Amino acid sequence: MWHPPTLIVNIKHERLPSLKLKTTTITNPQMKRNRKMKIPLQIFFLFHLHIFFHLSSSQYLPSNTTGYACNVTQTAPSCQAYAFYTAMAPNQLDLSSISDLFSVSRPMIAKPSNIISLTSPLIPNQPLFIPLTCTCNSVNTTTNISYAKLNYTIQPGDTFYVVSTSLFHNLTTYQSVQLVNPTLVPINLTIGDDAIFPIFCKCPTKTQLQNQIIYLISYVFQPTDTISSIASRFGSSVESILEVNGNGTVRPTETVFVPVSRLPELTQPPPTNVSYSESTERTGEVIGLGVGLGVCGLFLILMGGFWAYRESVWKKRVWRKKKDPESKKVEAEVSLMADVSDCLDKYKVYKVEELNEATDGFDERWVIEGSVFKGYIHGKPYAIKKMKWNACEELKILQKVNHGNLVMLEGFCIDSEDANCYLVYEYLENGSLYTRLHDRKRDILNWRTRLGIAIDVANGLQYIHEHTRPRVVHKDVKSSNILLDANMRAKIANFGLAKSGCNAITMHIVGTQGYIAPEYLSDGIVSTKMDIFSFGVVLLELISGREAVNEDGKALWVEVYENFNGKEDKHIHKLKGFMDDVLLEESCSIDSVMNVMSIAIACLHKDPSKRPSMVDIVYALCKSDDLFFDISQDGLSPRQVLAR
Structure with missing residues (x-):
């Protein structure tokens, strides 16, 4: 689904003369408790007037939509850089998904981000440092842009804009993505297409390196930010930030490069505070929830008794089945066959008797190497691999590959009695390299x-x-x-x-x-x-x-x-x-x-x-x-x- 670009209203904080403003009351009958919103008419008018001038004046257009120029003679061809990124609910609260998105490992994010556990879920809005390999790239004969190349496979509903804003949090722009992917048509993307998403970054110049500036952190400017607050947050200075980024006006969603001699230590965000008014409004809900939980608790006690009775009956049945080896054999065979049910229509399923006959009962004379035997089935040689039941993943992978430089799997066999699995491959005459x-x-x-x-x-x-x-x-x-x-x-x-x-x-x-x-x-x-x-x-x-x-x-x-x-x-x-x-x-x-x-x-x-x-x-x-x-x-x- 396509999402229109977010409208950013840039209101300057200037001192306004004191005005006595009339107010109007807007009543929404669907609002809880018939609460009323009071909005000054003059501010309402000025707000819409500002939007009109914002859209009609070209001076408010973003100044860096396609990227940041670089000069290979002034900086290193590539360098280690970092992007500041925040984990957001609901799909970005684990390191695994974020590391996959940025094509790095979880430890590479966890170490600079001061994260101890690689498996624990992240806190909403938890700050992270993402390592980037920043490079000065030539996009045409006259333009060099500095960015980190990230490969991304187009998914259903993706557009360059959606991925740039929703997944990469404006660390790039859809205009820049279009620039570095000239062969892709933005309005006609195909699911499965591979695209390069250029994450904005910069390498320190030789002069900056001499001044102990080791990293330039890519940070997306937020509406509540100031250069001073960014400098304080990362242990930098206003002067050095302005020197790197120029003295122009920085707008929300634009990238600011923060020069630092070392990465600051990130701390986890505090829990979200709930205001007194919000907690008061929810008092009734909490009481209702408590009553509901009490009723549920009584219901669970009754269900627990029923479950305990059912378990005792089930255990007796299982104990009887264990006495019956034939029943055990059938259950094992059904379970094993269920694991590979997706493969049944692609490969031939052999019988154990066929493979025993092909290898003379898996005689050592027919060993090719390890547990792989040579066997003849209907006069044709095959390589038969004997293994304990751990071939499910191998079968799943083999069924989706088909290439002349991969050994072809002809079929398989399951021996439910011994829980063995046999994979039957094509036989290659000249052995191993x-x-x-x-x-x-x-x-x-x-x-x-x-x-x-x-x-x-x-x-x-x-x-x-x-x-x-x-x-x-x-x-x-x-x-x-x-x-x-x-x-x-x-x-x-x-x-x-x-x-x-x-x-x-x-x-x-x-x-x-x-x-x-x-x-x-x-x-x-x-x-x-x-x-x-x-x-x-x-x-x-x-x-x-x-x-x-x-x-x-x-x-x-x-x-x-x-x-x-x-x-x-x-x-x-x-x-x-x-x-x-x-x-x-x-x-x-x-x-x-x-x-x-x-x-x-x-x-x-x-x-x-x-x-x-x-x-x-x-x-x-x-x-x-x-x-x-x-x-x-x-x-x-x-x-x-x-x-x-």
Whole structure:
């Protein structure tokens, strides 16, 4: 639903001469107790006259509707900034929803906002500091605007204006959103469209940094604010605020940048006070409520007795059912099948007997790796994964993905007797990338094949990161979870740890040593950036032929941190010492390997926000010199990575 822009009436506080004003009485018959409102006629007239001049005079139009100009030569290209934000009822009273909106983790908001609990609900109007990565962005050939890019997916009923005012609380404007999204039509937005919302911010100049101004806080000017009150609230000064923002008139809903040397400590707002008149009016209501609660209490006592009797009867029935194993088996099967009922129309449901026959009773001779067995069903090979009943989430994720670089799930089976679940996948002849890289008894992978594998995996991750709603995070990207088919095309397997949804916090850290992103290991932050970090480690494996963790327990990415810092002209020399000997003997293009190494280093950046997206990674990999079209008798070969 579209909401018209809010009308802001800007009344100057000037001393008026004393006037004796006649009053009129306006009676609203629907008002409680027939209360009357007395409004001076002269003020009523002046108020509407002011609105008329406000609308007809251009000098009252907002002065910064499209953003705040910046100059890259005067400030850093990007910096850490903060926005002042207030939690509002009913949908913004928890850190989770606010962190999702601003694409940051809950601890990143809680720490500067002096919040102890990450799960407790917020108080209405509780102040928060939202961390922003502020950047000077070029919007056209002549204009640079300073803002933090926030990706937002259009929801039903959204307009640029509604989202800017209701969700982002005027930290941006709909005019600025239109400016940075030239391909989107504001009056014809499609649900699911991705838009950039530019949150206004500024980076300190070099002079301000020398004067110990570290942050510029983005604050939306309120009707009751003055520059003096803002300076007092944030521990700044009127002079420094005016210097940063200019000496012009600041209007409500405009952004004021408050310079500070450190973030002030925020305190929770006091409880809302109820006036004496309001409490008096509600006395009757409170008495009525007390009587009602007393009646309800008596009713609950009666219901409690009935419930206790019902519970005793139900327990006896359950005890009888426990004696009947067949009944227990049926109940378990119904419960398990109900959990995956949404998947029944997409996948084939196998019988336990079929899978036992396919694997000779899950004989160890048919083990591929861990609890995954090779089995033949109607003469066709499959990979059958045996697991205890914890596959519900994996099934839900797999049923909404369909891509050539993801291992395809063919069907599943539920063994209600042992509460086991079996997932039946397509079988890939060339096994895992881990085995092909680190088992020297296998055929050696040349550089072109390795590069093609990297692009296949990048395409698969790009699909689950960008084309699923909500986005899927794999959480366990590693060489043993990358499988190769007969044509050496790579497919991502094992979605057992995958999570649907980003920017979550978990205390249960899972994954494989050597591939886990630092922010996930330390803070439990789940995001697509953790997959990108793990993909960077896989690229290091492809280049070096080494495992992610050596015999001494040192991670491969730590070695890269230590050896590939400093001047880039020395990297090529170090790269030759890092590369797989097989690749050196092959005399592959060093420029191509260096390109992939640069991508890997970018993926391994300690700051998740500075890691590239999978879209950028796929594009960068496809620029390699060693990509080619190979024409054979069967047409174009599987290594046509550009075509994919």
